Amino acid sequence: GEDVEQSLFLSVREGDSSVINCTYTDSSSTYLYWYKQEPGAGLQLLTYIFSNMDMKQDQRLTVLLNKKDKHLSLRIADTQTGDSAIYFCAESRSRDDKIIFGKGTRLHILP
Amino acid sequence: DAGVTQSPTHLIKTRGQQVTLRCSPKSGHDTVSWYQQALGQGPQFIFQYYEEEERQRGNFPDRFSGHQYPNYSSELNVNALLLGDSALYLCASSYPSQTQYFGPGTRLLVL
Numbered sequence: 001g002e003d004v005e006q007s008l009f010l011s012v013r014e015g016d017s018s019v020i021n022c023t024y025t026d027s028s029s030t031y032l033y034w035y036k037q038e039p040g041a042g043l044q045l046l047t048y049i050f051s052n053m054d055m056k057q058d059q060r061l062t063v064l065l066n067k068k069d070k071h072l073s074l075r076i077a078d079t080q081t082g083d084s085a086i087y088f089c090a091e092s093r094s095r096d097d098k099i100i101f102g103k104g105t106r107l108h109i110l111p
Numbered sequence: 112d113a114g115v116t117q118s119p120t121h122l123i124k125t126r127g128q129q130v131t132l133r134c135s136p137k138s139g140h141d142t143v144s145w146y147q148q149a150l151g152q153g154p155q156f157i158f159q160y161y162e163e164e165e166r167q168r169g170n171f172p173d174r175f176s177g178h179q180y181p182n183y184s185s186e187l188n189v190n191a192l193l194l195g196d197s198a199l200y201l202c203a204s205s206y207p208s209q210t211q212y213f214g215p216g217t218r219l220l221v222l
Contacts, residue, residue: 004153035213042213042214042215043154043201043213045210045212088153088154094208096142096205096206096207096208098167099146099156101155102153103152103153104152
Protein backbone atom coordinates (compact mmCIF):
# COMPACT_ATOMS: atom_id res chain seq x y z
CA GLY A 1 0.00 0.00 0.00
CA GLU A 2 0.91 3.64 -0.20
CA ASP A 3 1.24 5.53 3.03
CA VAL A 4 3.36 8.43 4.28
CA GLU A 5 3.72 9.08 8.01
CA GLN A 6 5.20 12.07 9.76
CA SER A 7 4.99 13.59 13.22
CA LEU A 8 2.35 16.28 13.50
CA PHE A 9 4.15 18.98 15.46
CA LEU A 10 7.69 20.29 16.01
CA SER A 11 8.77 23.23 18.14
CA VAL A 12 12.23 24.75 17.60
CA ARG A 13 14.04 27.84 18.88
CA GLU A 14 14.95 30.52 16.37
CA GLY A 15 18.51 29.97 15.14
CA ASP A 16 18.53 26.23 15.92
CA SER A 17 18.25 23.48 13.33
CA SER A 18 14.89 21.84 12.64
CA VAL A 19 14.70 18.20 11.65
CA ILE A 20 11.42 16.85 10.30
CA ASN A 21 11.17 13.09 9.81
CA CYS A 22 8.99 10.98 7.56
CA THR A 23 8.52 7.32 6.71
CA TYR A 24 6.87 5.88 3.62
CA THR A 25 5.74 2.40 2.66
CA ASP A 26 5.78 2.22 -1.14
CA SER A 27 8.99 0.55 -2.23
CA SER A 28 8.29 1.74 -5.79
CA SER A 29 8.56 5.37 -4.73
CA THR A 30 11.02 7.05 -7.02
CA TYR A 31 10.62 10.71 -6.08
CA LEU A 32 10.40 11.97 -2.52
CA TYR A 33 9.36 15.54 -1.86
CA TRP A 34 9.15 18.19 0.81
CA TYR A 35 6.44 20.82 0.40
CA LYS A 36 5.81 23.91 2.54
CA GLN A 37 2.37 25.37 3.18
CA GLU A 38 1.89 28.68 4.96
CA PRO A 39 -1.49 29.58 6.51
CA GLY A 40 -4.18 30.08 3.88
CA ALA A 41 -1.75 29.39 1.05
CA GLY A 42 -1.16 26.68 -1.55
CA LEU A 43 1.76 24.26 -1.68
CA GLN A 44 5.31 25.34 -2.35
CA LEU A 45 7.76 22.67 -3.49
CA LEU A 46 10.86 23.09 -1.34
CA THR A 47 12.99 20.27 -2.68
CA TYR A 48 12.85 16.70 -3.91
CA ILE A 49 15.23 13.79 -4.01
CA PHE A 50 15.47 10.92 -6.45
CA SER A 51 15.44 7.50 -4.83
CA ASN A 52 18.96 6.60 -5.97
CA MET A 53 20.38 9.53 -3.97
CA ASP A 54 20.96 9.53 -0.23
CA MET A 55 21.46 13.23 0.33
CA LYS A 56 20.63 16.56 -1.28
CA GLN A 57 21.61 20.01 -0.01
CA ASP A 58 20.13 23.30 -1.11
CA GLN A 59 21.21 26.36 0.89
CA ARG A 60 19.73 25.92 4.40
CA LEU A 61 17.90 22.71 3.46
CA THR A 62 19.37 19.21 3.68
CA VAL A 63 17.39 16.13 2.71
CA LEU A 64 18.54 12.68 3.85
CA LEU A 65 17.10 9.47 2.42
CA ASN A 66 17.52 6.01 3.91
CA LYS A 67 15.95 3.86 1.22
CA LYS A 68 16.44 0.62 3.16
CA ASP A 69 14.38 1.94 6.09
CA LYS A 70 12.12 4.07 3.84
CA HIS A 71 12.98 7.09 5.99
CA LEU A 72 13.25 10.66 4.75
CA SER A 73 14.27 13.73 6.73
CA LEU A 74 14.41 17.46 6.13
CA ARG A 75 16.88 19.57 8.07
CA ILE A 76 16.48 23.34 8.10
CA ALA A 77 19.61 25.08 9.35
CA ASP A 78 19.41 28.37 11.28
CA THR A 79 15.62 28.22 11.58
CA GLN A 80 13.95 31.61 11.17
CA THR A 81 10.47 32.92 11.97
CA GLY A 82 9.63 32.79 8.25
CA ASP A 83 10.08 29.02 8.37
CA SER A 84 6.95 28.69 10.49
CA ALA A 85 4.59 26.61 8.34
CA ILE A 86 3.30 23.09 7.74
CA TYR A 87 5.77 20.80 6.00
CA PHE A 88 4.49 17.89 3.94
CA CYS A 89 6.49 14.83 3.08
CA ALA A 90 5.31 13.20 -0.15
CA GLU A 91 6.21 10.52 -2.67
CA SER A 92 5.42 9.50 -6.22
CA ARG A 93 6.51 6.80 -8.66
CA SER A 94 7.34 9.32 -11.36
CA ARG A 95 7.42 13.09 -11.53
CA ASP A 96 4.02 13.40 -13.24
CA ASP A 97 2.34 10.54 -11.33
CA LYS A 98 -0.08 11.01 -8.44
CA ILE A 99 1.62 12.34 -5.32
CA ILE A 100 0.93 10.69 -1.97
CA PHE A 101 1.20 13.15 0.92
CA GLY A 102 1.67 12.77 4.65
CA LYS A 103 -0.55 14.69 7.05
CA GLY A 104 2.02 17.42 7.53
CA THR A 105 4.28 18.58 10.37
CA ARG A 106 3.49 21.97 11.85
CA LEU A 107 6.78 23.76 12.62
CA HIS A 108 6.52 26.29 15.43
CA ILE A 109 9.39 28.70 16.03
CA LEU A 110 10.13 29.84 19.57
CA PRO A 111 11.78 33.27 20.07
CA ASP B 112 5.08 33.38 -17.32
CA ALA B 113 1.92 32.79 -15.27
CA GLY B 114 1.94 29.82 -12.99
CA VAL B 115 -1.03 27.57 -12.31
CA THR B 116 -4.16 29.62 -11.75
CA GLN B 117 -7.42 28.51 -10.15
CA SER B 118 -10.85 30.09 -9.88
CA PRO B 119 -12.69 31.01 -7.85
CA THR B 120 -10.49 31.52 -4.78
CA HIS B 121 -13.34 30.95 -2.33
CA LEU B 122 -16.80 29.47 -2.69
CA ILE B 123 -19.74 28.79 -0.38
CA LYS B 124 -22.38 26.22 -1.33
CA THR B 125 -25.15 24.36 0.46
CA ARG B 126 -25.62 20.62 0.79
CA GLY B 127 -27.00 18.98 -2.33
CA GLN B 128 -25.77 21.67 -4.70
CA GLN B 129 -23.28 21.20 -7.49
CA VAL B 130 -20.00 23.07 -7.93
CA THR B 131 -17.49 23.60 -10.74
CA LEU B 132 -13.90 24.60 -10.03
CA ARG B 133 -11.50 25.73 -12.75
CA CYS B 134 -7.78 25.40 -13.34
CA SER B 135 -5.47 26.88 -15.96
CA PRO B 136 -2.15 25.05 -16.16
CA LYS B 137 1.26 26.62 -16.31
CA SER B 138 2.26 27.58 -19.83
CA GLY B 139 3.45 24.53 -21.79
CA HIS B 140 1.96 22.00 -19.37
CA ASP B 141 -0.54 19.48 -20.72
CA THR B 142 -1.27 17.32 -17.66
CA VAL B 143 -3.57 18.47 -14.85
CA SER B 144 -4.12 16.76 -11.51
CA TRP B 145 -6.65 17.62 -8.82
CA TYR B 146 -6.22 17.14 -5.07
CA GLN B 147 -8.53 17.63 -2.09
CA GLN B 148 -7.05 18.92 1.15
CA ALA B 149 -9.40 18.68 4.12
CA LEU B 150 -8.64 20.79 7.19
CA GLY B 151 -5.66 19.44 9.09
CA GLN B 152 -4.89 16.80 6.46
CA GLY B 153 -2.48 16.35 3.61
CA PRO B 154 -3.73 16.67 0.03
CA GLN B 155 -5.40 13.58 -1.43
CA PHE B 156 -5.27 12.76 -5.13
CA ILE B 157 -8.63 12.94 -6.91
CA PHE B 158 -7.75 12.38 -10.58
CA GLN B 159 -5.43 13.34 -13.39
CA TYR B 160 -6.21 14.44 -16.94
CA TYR B 161 -3.97 14.13 -19.98
CA GLU B 162 -4.98 14.64 -23.61
CA GLU B 163 -8.55 15.34 -22.47
CA GLU B 164 -8.86 11.88 -20.88
CA GLU B 165 -8.90 10.84 -17.24
CA ARG B 166 -5.61 8.95 -16.89
CA GLN B 167 -5.62 8.08 -13.18
CA ARG B 168 -8.20 8.26 -10.43
CA GLY B 169 -7.90 8.20 -6.65
CA ASN B 170 -10.40 6.82 -4.16
CA PHE B 171 -13.19 9.36 -4.70
CA PRO B 172 -16.86 8.66 -5.52
CA ASP B 173 -18.41 9.26 -8.92
CA ARG B 174 -19.86 12.53 -7.61
CA PHE B 175 -16.42 13.92 -8.43
CA SER B 176 -15.92 14.31 -12.16
CA GLY B 177 -13.68 16.34 -14.37
CA HIS B 178 -12.93 17.58 -17.80
CA GLN B 179 -9.93 18.80 -19.73
CA TYR B 180 -10.26 21.14 -22.69
CA PRO B 181 -8.08 21.24 -25.84
CA ASN B 182 -6.20 24.23 -24.38
CA TYR B 183 -5.32 21.94 -21.40
CA SER B 184 -7.39 23.89 -18.88
CA SER B 185 -9.47 21.70 -16.60
CA GLU B 186 -12.62 21.67 -14.50
CA LEU B 187 -13.50 19.70 -11.39
CA ASN B 188 -17.21 19.11 -10.84
CA VAL B 189 -18.71 17.88 -7.60
CA ASN B 190 -22.39 16.89 -7.52
CA ALA B 191 -24.71 16.45 -4.55
CA LEU B 192 -22.37 18.28 -2.19
CA LEU B 193 -21.89 16.94 1.32
CA LEU B 194 -20.61 18.81 4.37
CA GLY B 195 -17.52 16.62 4.17
CA ASP B 196 -16.66 18.04 0.75
CA SER B 197 -15.58 21.28 2.47
CA ALA B 198 -11.87 21.53 1.71
CA LEU B 199 -9.13 23.29 -0.21
CA TYR B 200 -9.08 21.96 -3.78
CA LEU B 201 -5.67 22.12 -5.38
CA CYS B 202 -4.80 21.82 -9.03
CA ALA B 203 -1.34 20.81 -10.22
CA SER B 204 0.02 20.88 -13.75
CA SER B 205 2.99 19.26 -15.40
CA TYR B 206 4.59 18.28 -18.66
CA PRO B 207 5.09 14.51 -19.12
CA SER B 208 7.83 13.22 -16.82
CA GLN B 209 8.33 16.66 -15.32
CA THR B 210 7.70 18.07 -11.85
CA GLN B 211 4.16 19.11 -10.95
CA TYR B 212 3.43 22.72 -9.98
CA PHE B 213 0.55 23.52 -7.67
CA GLY B 214 -1.90 26.40 -7.90
CA PRO B 215 -3.10 28.45 -4.91
CA GLY B 216 -6.28 26.40 -4.53
CA THR B 217 -10.00 27.01 -4.24
CA ARG B 218 -11.43 26.95 -0.74
CA LEU B 219 -14.90 25.38 -0.76
CA LEU B 220 -17.23 25.62 2.20
CA VAL B 221 -20.39 23.50 2.18
CA LEU B 222 -23.11 24.58 4.63
